[in-house]
Amino acid sequence: MKATLPILGLLTALAPGWEPPKDPVLVDPSVFVAPEGLEVTVWARSPQLFNPTNLDIDAQGRIWVAEGVNYRSHANRRPEGDRIVVLEDTNGDGQADASHTFVQEKGLVAPLGVAVFDNRVVVSQPPDLIVYTDVDRDAIFNPDVDTREVLLTGFNARNHDHSLHSVVGGPDGKWYINNGNCGSEFTDKSGKTFRIAGDYFRDGGGDWFVDNPSIAGKPSDDGNVWVGGFTARMNPDGSQVEVVGHGYRNSFENCVNSFGEVFQTDNDDPPACRTSYVLEGGCAGYFTPEGHFYGSVKRPGQEHWRNHWRQDDPGTFDAGDVYGGGSPTGIVFYENGALGPGRRGTLLAGEPARNVIFGYQPEPKGATYQLDRTDWLTSNTTGVFDGADFTGGAREVTQVEHADARLFRPSDVAVGPDGAIYVTDWFDPRVGGHGDMDESCSGAIYRIAPKNFQPKVPKIDLTTLEGAIAALRSPAVNVRWTGFAALQSRGTSALPAVLSLLEDPNPWIAARGIWLLPYLGEDGIAKCRALLTSDQVRERLVAFRALDRAGLDILEAARGLASDPSPAVRRDVALAMRDVPATTSAPILLDVAKGWDGLDKNYLESIGLGATHQENLIWPVLRDALSPGSPLQWTDAFARLTWRLWPEPAIADLKIRALSSELTQEQREFATESLSFIQAPAAADAMFDLAKDDSPVKAAAVSWLFMRGTGAWDSFHLRGRLKETGIYDPDAIVLSESIVPGKPATTKFSEEEVLKLHGDSSRGQAQAMRCTMCHHINGVGPHYGPDLRGWVGRQGVETAVHAIVDPSADIAHGFDGTAIELKDGRWIDGRIQSDGDPIVSTSTGGVTQLIPRDRVASRHSMERSLMLNADQLGLTAQDVADIVAWLGTYQ
Structure with missing residues (x-):
């Protein structure tokens, strides 16, 4: 109503x-x-x-x-x-x-x-x-x-x-x-x-x-x-x-x-x-x-x-x-x-x-x-x-x-x-x-x-010290920003009031005062630095951030906090090293790296971000301290640290690891993967060596060479070598036409007829295997169509029936199709997976083809679904009811 x-x-x-x-x-x-x-x-x-x-x-x-x-x-x-x-x-x-x-x-x-x-x-x-x-x-x-x-x-x-x-x-x-x-x-x-x-x-x-x-x-x-x-x-x-x-x-x-x-x-x-x-x-x-x-x-x-x-x-x-x-x-x-x-x-x-x-x-x-x-x-x-x-x-x-x-x-x-x-x-x-x-x-x-809330909006006068503090205390984010600006403009005269704010039992309000300290004279800066040794993690964090954001020297603080008990503090120390010369930042990042548990993604990423543009200088420092000696003796954690830093000095060591019989296949393939993220021609050269017939990581190396050689490494002009080695020869690719039939003018049954039927989930499970031509169900089928797990539970029976009987009526976002016309007059209908050269397109059945751009005459967005409707799949109204009944249990 x-x-x-x-x-x-x-x-x-x-x-x-x-x-x-x-x-x-x-x-x-x-x-x-x-x-x-x-x-x-x-x-x-x-x-x-x-x-x-x-x-x-x-x-x-x-x-x-x-x-x-x-x-x-x-x-x-x-x-x-x-x-x-x-x-x-x-x-x-x-x-x-x-x-x-x-x-x-x-x-x-x-x-x-x-x-x-x-x-x-x-x-x-x-x-x-x-x-x-x-x-x-x-x-x-x-x-x-x-x-x-x-x-x-x-x-x-x-x-x-x-x-x-x-x-x-x-x-x-x-x-x-x-x-x-x-x-x-x-x-x-x-x-x-x-x-x-x-x-x-x-x-x-x-x-x-x-x-x-x-x-x-x-x-x-x-x-x-x-x-x-x-x-x-x-x-x-x-x-x-x-x-x-x-x-x-x-x-x-x-x-x-x-x-x-x-x-x-x-x-x-x-x-x-x-x-x-x-x-x-x-x-x-x-x-x-x-x-x-x-x-x-x-x-x-x-x-x-x-x-x-x-x-x-x-x-x-x-x-x-x-x-x-x-x-x-x-x-x-x-x-x-x-x-x-x-x-x-x-x-x-x-x-x-x-x-x-x-x-x-x-x-x-x-x-x-x-x-x-x-x-x-x-x-x-x-x-x-x-x-x-x-x-x-x-x-x-x-x-x-x-x-x-x-x-x-x-x-x-x-x-x-x-x-x-x-x-x-x-x-x-x-x-x-x-x-x-x-x-x-x-x-x-x-x-x-x-319930029964009576709104009260405090009156704020930013021209007074009390009003500025009141604004800084506000629950409204942009109101409290005005309090910050007003107090910042007062300089040292605002310090006593801000220091009082630090004692507020609400830690969120108290933190607002810490950000002001670097702008309130030498005494304010000194207080902010003193908080770097607070027994409260977030006070240390905010004090460090406030000093850094104010443009003050934080190197001494960073050296002290690089071994802080809190991984969050160490993370921020690493992040602050970005754009700091490697001679200064490398020892600090080393101390941070010593505290990594080998698993925390954001912690590892913070080290990588701190080393931005200086990875080739910082990585050797970390290697000599964390994993000296043979590259075959690296810990798994150091191998992953190398993976993130993508350093050129590691190319030879990674190649040794990839080819060594002393390491597991997983470790060898991870070394191969690590090479693929190093943006240097020497890394590509090493990868071609790993793609030779006698290499234990040939399959992985070939896969990475194709992905990088036609993508991130394309500027290294590797296409000739890819062709010579048979990894990617656009002239040798045989393309298969794949046309999705248009929607029939009429259908044998309506959605309303399906909805009147009682679905049998046991029969539906068997019938649903027809859907594995495009959908991944219980470990079978390609990841071509949308994931059906929990779909009926989320969207309801009516929506599911509608999608099966008339899939072109509403196409799931991200699953729209593209019709590619080849210069020889054939067509390939499918989902574009990668829009580079070659174009990677997946068609019905999960068939993926590499389409060299010089073979494409035109391309058009399809106005119909890539999914065949119930009639085209040979389904009866009862089949649809059964499939939907089973999908309702598929979680």
């Missing part, structure tokens, strides 16, 4: 020329399941706001919302442009009663970020990051009084979900930005140009400004190669940009807690969404270092999610919680407020495809964090989801007036200065897939707070 809650408040300053929908709808708050003791209420709803993409909350408790009325195919729905709208609860009754436009421009087309820092409003609108300064502080942008500045520009792509997202203030006084894998080429106010891109280009619509292919894999002016989506921090004036993490697919938003830990959620294709801790300067793995898609380096039999985030390759950080299909959005860290002490340290992440706000309590685990997921707030406890990419785009709920619980699409989550949680809902039957369906543009803001 349609929710019948009253329209709250009055709508003012609506865009002229656009008629707002007269009958907005929302998901009734009574369907939500929230943590015990908390309740969900409607704080605002359309027509007070429409299609909310992002929100921020200022010191007065006003909620600022970026709207996406002109989203994607509806780019001209509101000709005057999209808005930043301000909503307010003026009488304190817990519901917004005022709504007005702060700014509206034709150039605002579904902006994905808004952030408020006192009277500076930052809007993320590719290609620009725009700062509006509300000079007269009336929350209405007036160009005659207020100012508008393009702080940075060069972000792909306008009206695209994988572009520039919101800005968040860090505890270090920096602004943090993040961008999806559309790429960017921008110059900061210090004059440094950043080139961050990959193979993703002009896909999914939108307006593109940067030529990704021309910059993919090229170093930025900081000397590093960054690829894909990324997180960066900078000074509020746009200077001194530093990349914090990269290699994302589409991290919609990042959050930075008061300990300086960055967390993000990241999108998938297909199911491999994740929530992760971002290792400083690390790569998430979606693109290779050259900017190619992860599929180009997929290993035989490798699980999809491990390939998707390249978890088996050196140079990637730990994936964290990989939860499968989804469409993650906003994220925030709750540290203090109205929810009570027991909920401090809760990470909240929006997941509209699953109708949920996930909750985590990140716990340190070695050099990373344990992320155990809960459904913190959800409207859908059935486990059956709708209208998402990972459900094939199928939409059971098409009539939005029903306000089904599966239409709850949380686009963002934030903590207000009153300590409550606020969630924006973009109400829609569809999420992801570059589209929306709800013509009413309905949106809502829900408040999650203790």
Whole structure:
């Protein structure tokens, strides 16, 4: 039933020329399941706001919302442009009663970020990051009084979900930005140009400004190669940009807690969404270092999610919680407020495809964090989801007036200065897939707070010391940033108040003061250095980070902490060695390496990141101390350390290990693999030697030579040698035509007929073996079609029947086909696994072919599924019912 809650408040300053929908709808708050003791209420709803993409909350408790009325195919729905709208609860009754436009421009087309820092409003609108300064502080942008500045520009792509997202203030006084894998080429106010891109280009619509292919894999002016989506921090004036993490697919938003830990959620294709801790300067793995898609380096039999985030390759950080299909959005860290002490340290992440706000309590685990997921707030406890990419785009709920619980699409989550949680809902039957369906543009803001909560927003005056401290204590992240800035500007006079803050029993609040110490005179610096010997791990961590972030000398501290009892502290010491000369950093990294357990991925990666660009100098130091003597005597841990550092001086030793009969086959093949990651012609030469007939690792060497010789080592011009050795001879390849038949004009039975039948799971198990032509089931069949394990349990019987009877109606995201026309007139239909030269395409039955580019006449996206329908598979209606019944038990 349609929710019948009253329209709250009055709508003012609506865009002229656009008629707002007269009958907005929302998901009734009574369907939500929230943590015990908390309740969900409607704080605002359309027509007070429409299609909310992002929100921020200022010191007065006003909620600022970026709207996406002109989203994607509806780019001209509101000709005057999209808005930043301000909503307010003026009488304190817990519901917004005022709504007005702060700014509206034709150039605002579904902006994905808004952030408020006192009277500076930052809007993320590719290609620009725009700062509006509300000079007269009336929350209405007036160009005659207020100012508008393009702080940075060069972000792909306008009206695209994988572009520039919101800005968040860090505890270090920096602004943090993040961008999806559309790429960017921008110059900061210090004059440094950043080139961050990959193979993703002009896909999914939108307006593109940067030529990704021309910059993919090229170093930025900081000397590093960054690829894909990324997180960066900078000074509020746009200077001194530093990349914090990269290699994302589409991290919609990042959050930075008061300990300086960055967390993000990241999108998938297909199911491999994740929530992760971002290792400083690390790569998430979606693109290779050259900017190619992860599929180009997929290993035989490798699980999809491990390939998707390249978890088996050196140079990637730990994936964290990989939860499968989804469409993650906003994220925030709750540290203090109205929810009570027991909920401090809760990470909240929006997941509209699953109708949920996930909750985590990140716990340190070695050099990373344990992320155990809960459904913190959800409207859908059935486990059956709708209208998402990972459900094939199928939409059971098409009539939005029903306000089904599966239409709850949380686009963002934030903590207000009153300590409550606020969630924006973009109400829609569809999420992801570059589209929306709800013509009413309905949106809502829900408040999650203790029952009978009476909101109280402290008044803050940043011109006073007390007001600045109050701001720093705020539960709202960008409000406390303003407190940091105000206290930093006071210098030494703020030190006594900040020192008092360090005694706060809430460790999150106390940590906020530590970040200020390096800016409060010599006494502040001395206090910060004293905390390096604290008996509290996180005090040591934050003190070290604060000194480093402030640009102070941390080498003496690093030497002392390189053997710290905490692996997290040692991790940060290693990360701080990046760009430090090897003569200085190598002994420190050696001490850190002595503490590695041989297993912790993030710990190993931190050593590799600390040695960036100096691996050839640092590795011999580590070898001489950790594993002197014959390379056959290396420990497994040192062998893995060598694998991560990819040092050229190790080439001869790795070749010896690969050929030695004294080592196990596994150790020999690992040495071969390690060689393959060394970006040097000498490594390729060694690999050709390992590919000879008498080599014990010939098969592995041939496999790596093909992958690298046509990929990362392509610049070494190895194709002639690959041909001579028979590893890859494009002229000798025999291609087989593979055409997927079109959908029949009629079918023998309907979905409705199947649904009337009783399925027999025992018969269905046998019938399901027909599906192993394309699906991997119980160890049989290729990984060509989507994984069917748990599929019916997640999506329900109706969706499963629909997919088998008419698979072309909704194609699972990531499983779309490409028809390649060869120059001899034949066709190969299949899924592109690697889009290099050769093109690697897999067709029905899991048949994979290497297609030299010079044999391709054209290529086209297929408008039908690669999967044959039930009729074409020779299935009866009863067969389908039986298969679906068995798949319901296949977990």
